[in-house]
Amino acid sequence: MFYHIKELQYQAKPERPDPIFARKLQEALGGQFGEMTVMMQYLFQGWNTRGDGKYRDLLLDTGTEEIAHVEMLCTMIARLLDGAPVGDQETAAQNPVIGAILGGMNPQHTIVSGLGAMPVDAMGNRWNADYMIASGNLLADFRYNLASEAQGRLQVARLYEETTDRGVKDMLSFLLARDTMHQNQWAAAIAELEAKEGDIVVPTTFPRELEKQEVSYVLFNFSQGNQSAAGRWAQGPSMDGKGVFQYVECPFPFAGKPKLKPAPPYIHDTPPAAMRQEEDVPPNLA
Amino acid sequence: MFYHIKELQYQAKPERPDPIFARKLQEALGGQFGEMTVMMQYLFQGWNTRGDGKYRDLLLDTGTEEIAHVEMLCTMIARLLDGAPVGDQETAAQNPVIGAILGGMNPQHTIVSGLGAMPVDAMGNRWNADYMIASGNLLADFRYNLASEAQGRLQVARLYEETTDRGVKDMLSFLLARDTMHQNQWAAAIAELEAKEGDIVVPTTFPRELEKQEVSYVLFNFSQGNQSAAGRWAQGPSMDGKGVFQYVECPFPFAGKPKLKPAPPYIHDTPPAAMRQEEDVPPNLA
């Protein structure tokens, strides 16, 4: 169960309105790696954790904090939209600055949300749960979390470079720091689980003898050129300590050409007669 | 540029048709972490790599292999659908086995694809590019790749448990092994880049002094109970070696309550009069 206090976790005050940047900042709120994603992802992972120890607690600590980040971003975006201009081509033609703003802002910020934040990314795509995962396997999920925080901090860093507003930069500096913590924390949790489970290959519980082990440590060179042969992944012991990397310069197929049976008549695929007939025609290439 | 040969990378022959399993196996083809995802993800990452050395080559090696995995799965699914039954409630009522099959299969496998594989997951959601990322930052992307392979191998392992068909299990054992390699390979590439860039926090190029460093290594206990305090992430040196983890049991807000300005009249939000008036009413709680 949750409680809310009205105070923000960190201040969210721009120096001045900037509807173009409001649109861009939506990426950090409702984008693929925005705060809505990590909020829902950590909460679902926490609620679905089977066992109620420290991992569940950590997920719910962090998921609950992320709701506060969503709140900060909504507040900041609403303020960046204060008094946003409206207007049509006439307006745009009269004042190039207003024209540029009208071109660069998200028109739904006036038409749909009435100068409020929206659950969308910088191109107006609505947030959706395709962005998140809660698999029941914490090592898999913590890796996804670490990856999400890496992508998320990268995007916030880019947004930091795209504004001159000190108020915005101040809030972003807080989010950047939290993303630093979150990358560190998931890295720690991953290290601990890898140690406990005794393997780095997820799921660690699947018996290795059931996989086709002759290809478990092989790099196939499917893209012409041998640059990739120079990497750590092409030689030496494998990262999981259970094999040795090999490099196969000219990969061959392990199987023959597939041939599918015709479909039954009630499916109304191309009739076999039409398919068979064609092969009677002699090819014009010797 | 690409060339195709008709041979499959590995055989894809089930012992017998099984349209229920065909539907499930779609997850490994067109699901969030299916082969279509990693195929498009590695190819886009490779094509967008700025610099043409071994990382680009590795991405294109692997992306090109994944197209072959998509091909294998399409072939397997088509064969699992051979002669799939059709029928309505009458049919279902007469034979419980047929009834169960009609209930458990994806009806679009007969209606839409004519017994062919579809670019969908096990619930029929069409594949979409929300599942993938190519960010231009390889450390961020390799982490996402490692996470994708972990989720992907987890799903293939679960599918392996859900079938008794030796032909299907044989093909899955190949995919499991390749996912073992891919987890190892991205882990190796990550280790190398972390070493080269001298940090584990993505992006490593953003100056740390610009982030709010006092919260860069702090775990805030937003979910009541101290279990998470017992973790590695709450004490000792941080994973990036640049700080010390701290645990804050009772996190307080850093900022006050936000108050947004009224919108201009042309926005037609709730008029300020209606908002203001309400606050004049004395609260009924002392």
Add this chain to the structure above:
Amino acid sequence: MFYHIKELQYQAKPERPDPIFARKLQEALGGQFGEMTVMMQYLFQGWNTRGDGKYRDLLLDTGTEEIAHVEMLCTMIARLLDGAPVGDQETAAQNPVIGAILGGMNPQHTIVSGLGAMPVDAMGNRWNADYMIASGNLLADFRYNLASEAQGRLQVARLYEETTDRGVKDMLSFLLARDTMHQNQWAAAIAELEAKEGDIVVPTTFPRELEKQEVSYVLFNFSQGNQSAAGRWAQGPSMDGKGVFQYVECPFPFAGKPKLKPAPPYIHDTPPAAMRQEEDVPPNLA
């Protein structure tokens, strides 16, 4: 900012596992009118409210409660999935009960979420923000909230009818009661705002003289038959008290046929010559 406690707002314990019902219950969690929708909707509406009085507070009270409902549903669904069977056509054929379960459950509950709840509806569609709105106009939004709670309670009532499990019914009886409150509360807030704003037509701030008032209270009979003429909406004073309902039995167009200009050549639409030429052909109907 938010705090979480581990206790659930209300108990979420089924009498027995039931993966078929777990799938159905997803509608109340991640469907169009599920708890994720109202949670995000109320929070966004609250955060975007310009003015910080009782409406903002009410929205955040309710939005925060809804996070707890999402939590309860996740917990219930995970328990309904306890030990869910896996298996293929062979399994289904051997035991009609298992066959029916395999047919009726969501296979992603084993393959993707590992027996955890997912952010999806009963057909596996991922939750997305198309389901919600925060417009900045509270009267418009409270109406949408009332409508969402009506649809939501309707669905929960239907789900109540579709299970025999007393534990599930108990939790649903709690959600039904809360939806009763929420319908009452939004109805109260709507009545208050309508009174304050002095109109029921949203937005109340748009000057009525700027709309084409001759059609502001007219029912046009576009579907043959006069049954709709018998309704309150076709006669008597309008609900906003500003007009009188009229019924037009044979609605005529107010304008002529449109004719669009040809596109410029650089657009490569059908060339005007091809369009013009055709009209020279004498019609074969006198």
Add this chain to the structure above:
Amino acid sequence: MFYHIKELQYQAKPERPDPIFARKLQEALGGQFGEMTVMMQYLFQGWNTRGDGKYRDLLLDTGTEEIAHVEMLCTMIARLLDGAPVGDQETAAQNPVIGAILGGMNPQHTIVSGLGAMPVDAMGNRWNADYMIASGNLLADFRYNLASEAQGRLQVARLYEETTDRGVKDMLSFLLARDTMHQNQWAAAIAELEAKEGDIVVPTTFPRELEKQEVSYVLFNFSQGNQSAAGRWAQGPSMDGKGVFQYVECPFPFAGKPKLKPAPPYIHDTPPAAMRQEEDVPPNLA
């Protein structure tokens, strides 16, 4: 069955082309609350009505009119796009007005639709049926209709403010008036159904004694601060006349902490051993 006449219900002629406004006006055509939504929503509700009296007729009257509104908007958008400029950065750089237009218009209006209207909103999101509902319960649906018309008229009013074109404003004044009627008409139908069904809580047919009635009229104060206690929803008789509103300042949970059972091994979630082990570690917080 339907018949079409070529005349428009109301004229749709702008004074001059304006591709920026064409893009914005798409919101009223293909957006969440645009004319496509209400058209499909009313038609589906009408066709699904079980009983063929005045409600079905009213829905089909209105749904059929909405097709004509879609037609008017398509015509207006095509005319706003007449001779829309094309060009790249060079062009934009040479003429700031053209630059602003190129920035502000939807480039798909030239590339994809050849100067025609598209089934999209102002940010180019394709229309989809997530926007609509037809539930079989008319009171629930009429509330959703009233809410949709409120959001829709709000958006049209905002669009009216964003143009100086008298032709566009003229057409919008017609749509505004029709939305006035539609809000009045759904309000009338709701009042009638509430009276007939003897309750305002949807569905009115679900026995109240089956819900957890002790929480049916309670406002839980989950967001710190008592402003919401001052509202009508926190005191006095409930709107449905069946209870009395109560305000709970410090809401407590009704249930304990949930604990989920481990998953069976074939699911490959985090192994219980890895979960259990962790709890042996003594917490570092007294």
Add this chain to the structure above:
Amino acid sequence: MFYHIKELQYQAKPERPDPIFARKLQEALGGQFGEMTVMMQYLFQGWNTRGDGKYRDLLLDTGTEEIAHVEMLCTMIARLLDGAPVGDQETAAQNPVIGAILGGMNPQHTIVSGLGAMPVDAMGNRWNADYMIASGNLLADFRYNLASEAQGRLQVARLYEETTDRGVKDMLSFLLARDTMHQNQWAAAIAELEAKEGDIVVPTTFPRELEKQEVSYVLFNFSQGNQSAAGRWAQGPSMDGKGVFQYVECPFPFAGKPKLKPAPPYIHDTPPAAMRQEEDVPPNLA
């Protein structure tokens, strides 16, 4: 503008309810090539036609008819759902026939639509405008229409094979016949436009000398094996009568390897140093 009459274009009465088939029949209503698609597609194409001659009229004739087909399908689906069973695992276990029905039907038909048709396909995906096009170029659009009718009739034919209900088959026989007409009609319109425009390659107005004509009639053999050389497309005059088909057995690239420049520092891509460094490492393959 449109008028509706209550009569159906053709009868839509099943012999008996069948909720499994109701779910499947949704494909013909709200699927990729269902009636909603062609309805919206033809109407948008008609409204966007620049010029108001016979093509516009034909599109609006057909689009208006398709609304009636949507109406028929909604009616049929509602009747197939009459009295659909509800129930959970207990119910399913007691009666294999009910179990099969519960497994095979769409549970949203009870939970969401209350036994009404939904704007979804057979897997519950909501209809969306990605399925349709109106490009402004009628030859391009008529081809898309012909293709849509071919896919649509194919699906209806498959559905015809999947039911034993004579009432359903009767209605499908009407839709099949109309699809026969529509395939014929678009074929006729295509033939006429190809003749008028003097070419079959869309857009016919783009000057051929601006394309790289040396590859305008070449089949590149990118998939090993020469079977495709035996086709009409690999030899003889081209279908547009402007060239001669050629077959290239071993296609070579026309360009070299691309090398992308590093990104500027403010983008925070992988730093060039990390990229460059790697290439200094001597490859381990001679």
Add this chain to the structure above:
Amino acid sequence: MFYHIKELQYQAKPERPDPIFARKLQEALGGQFGEMTVMMQYLFQGWNTRGDGKYRDLLLDTGTEEIAHVEMLCTMIARLLDGAPVGDQETAAQNPVIGAILGGMNPQHTIVSGLGAMPVDAMGNRWNADYMIASGNLLADFRYNLASEAQGRLQVARLYEETTDRGVKDMLSFLLARDTMHQNQWAAAIAELEAKEGDIVVPTTFPRELEKQEVSYVLFNFSQGNQSAAGRWAQGPSMDGKGVFQYVECPFPFAGKPKLKPAPPYIHDTPPAAMRQEEDVPPNLA
């Protein structure tokens, strides 16, 4: 199985960066009719072909080539983005040219992809498999392919008109030529299959006597005005040679008004009492 070589099929070098055009060119990469669509479409059609003759080979030849087109477009877009400007409203205000670029470009090209191509269209919609089909019936699919190539070439021609960059135009001239070939090739394959199958109405295998043949060649005039009567589709022998086109000026319905039965109580639709009661009210229209 596939092999990749590093060389591009054709050069992809712009004269200068142009982030506005980069955004537009995304349509040809990740749009509804972009190269990703035809690539996945042809590959799936090829892999699903039941029979392994020349049609399968042709599909795989062409699908494999399209991967190379995706690669070329990614490369071109990355180069058009070289050194793309970033900045906020301040920047836009200072320099109208930069302002226009910031307004016209896709901000995700800096924030999300780090100056790389994305799997999106010109409005930032992510690519999804709704755009493609593989039905198992090659005549249906080849028609869809021809239509896709027509729409695709039309869009590339429009893009060609929207740039002044000779490098971009050069690459587009190559794509235009290939689309010429592909339109010719699918036209040839269609002609061959129509001849072999002896009909043009897909599926040709469905017995014509089972369709309602009296409406198989009738044009119903549902849109007032007889312009469409002047077309080839309204008179003379049908295109399939099996009937004669007829024109029906005043189409009448073949069936009566539908009346749906009430839903059972457990569905909680509007109660029949509320529906019935209303019809007792005498209509106010004589």
